[in-house]
Amino acid sequence: MDYKAIQALVTSDMKAVDELITRRLESDVVLVNQLSNYIINSGGKRLRPMLALLMARACEYKGDKHVDVAAIVEFIHTATLLHDDVVDESDMRRGKDTANNVWGNQAAVLVGDFLYSRAFEMMVDVDEMRVMDIMAQTTNTIAEGEVLQLLNINDADTSEERYFEVIYSKTAKLFEAACQLGGVLAGLPEEQEKAVAQYGVHLGTAFQLVDDILDYIADSDEMGKNVGDDLAEGKPTLPLIRAMQVSNDNNQTEDSALIRSAIEEGGLDQIDEIMKIIKKTESLEYTIEAAKKETALANQSLDILSDNEYKTALIELANYSLSRTT
Numbered sequence: 001m002d003y004k005a006i007q008a009l010v011t012s013d014m015k016a017v018d019e020l021i022t023r024r025l026e027s028d029v030v031l032v033n034q035l036s037n038y039i040i041n042s043g044g045k046r047l048r049p050m051l052a053l054l055m056a057r058a059c060e061y062k063g064d065k066h067v068d069v070a071a072i073v074e075f076i077h078t079a080t081l082l083h084d085d086v087v088d089e090s091d092m093r094r095g096k097d098t099a100n101n102v103w104g105n106q107a108a109v110l111v112g113d114f115l116y117s118r119a120f121e122m123m124v125d126v127d128e129m130r131v132m133d134i135m136a137q138t139t140n141t142i143a144e145g146e147v148l149q150l151l152n153i154n155d156a157d158t159s160e161e162r163y164f165e166v167i168y169s170k171t172a173k174l175f176e177a178a179c180q181l182g183g184v185l186a187g188l189p190e191e192q193e194k195a196v197a198q199y200g201v202h203l204g205t206a207f208q209l210v211d212d213i214l215d216y217i218a219d220s221d222e223m224g225k226n227v228g229d230d231l232a233e234g235k236p237t238l239p240l241i242r243a244m245q246v247s248n249d250n251n252q253t254e255d256s257a258l259i260r261s262a263i264e265e266g267g268l269d270q271i272d273e274i275m276k277i278i279k280k281t282e283s284l285e286y287t288i289e290a291a292k293k294e295t296a297l298a299n300q301s302l303d304i305l306s307d308n309e310y311k312t313a314l315i316e317l318a319n320y321s322l323s324r325t326t
Contacts, residue, residue: 014046017049017070025118031103031111035108038099048074048174049070049071050070051175051178052073054313055199058182059188061185065185075116075119076115076135078112079112079113080146081093082100082109082115085099086100123135131181134184138177142170145168145171148169153235154265154266160238167205171208175200175201176198177197191304192304192305199298202295202297202298206292206318212287213239213284216284231267234266238287239286240259240283246283255277255280255281259274262274292322298318
């Protein structure tokens with residue numbers, strides 16, 4: 001089952017999500033409409049809302065509130081993208097100019113705030129306190145993750161533990177929420193609800209690990225951003241952290257010092273040398289293995305659910321996320 005086949009399972013649900021998003025984006029402020037529509041319709045895979053839909057169906061949910069929940073998840077995700085691009089001073093996302101590059105930082109931040117507040121209005125409409133509780137915790141954790149990542153930038157002493165803490169907060173937490181909400185709507189028992197939430201955690205972690213690998217091996221058309229952006233911004237992702245650790249362990253002090261300098265100063269002046277060290281230390285392979293472990297844990301989490309085509313699709317979705325490295 002390829003990605004298009006997975007999408008096809010929830011075509012009608014996703015159409016309803018898109019219609020709801022379009023309706024709830026409306027504002028009397030013209031710039032809000034322009035910027036919101038620009039970022040929402042900028043070619044994303046809609047992975048997070050699709051997760052909410054697939055999980056609700058895999059848990060045999062029969063209602064229609066999963067459409068609202070999926071739209072809420074997409075609004076939250078889009079708001080974080082707007083804020084991320086301002087913080088990172090990014091000028092390209094998904095192969096297009098970022099909203100802050102087109103309209104400026106102030107507009108991007110304020111429209112991100114609009115999307116957050118609109119998402120919470122929609123949560124009230126769902127009228128499920130658990131939904132409010134989960135999403136309130138999620139947005140708070142994402143904000144903490146942004147601060148943690150900011151603290152890690154240009155910090156060459158960032159450990160794997162701190163790296164994974166950022167991944168959980170910034171990326172995996174929203175995956176977790178999307179999946180958990182599907183279980184909540186379906187009224188799953190606590191053990192099963194926790195299991196489907198863990199699927200989201202492991203999938204989100206694997207997804208980010210693969211993104212961090214692609215930053216060093218993909219072309220800009222594939223990634224929708226420039227290769228080496230993480231290095232240029234001084235972000236210590238796992239390939240760099242591992243390369244420096246192995247260099248230290250092997251007493252390759254020049255290599256270790258080069259990576260440290262690249263992280264602390266940012267920029268791409270030493271990208272070729274850094275790539276050679278990453279290759280020599282097999283740091284991409286190490287990161288791929290970590291992603292494989294997370295993918296396996298994600299799929300194991302679904303053992304608690306009855307077999308159906310939606311569960312199969314979720315398993316294939318985890319496998320797809322890993323296949324992006326090949």
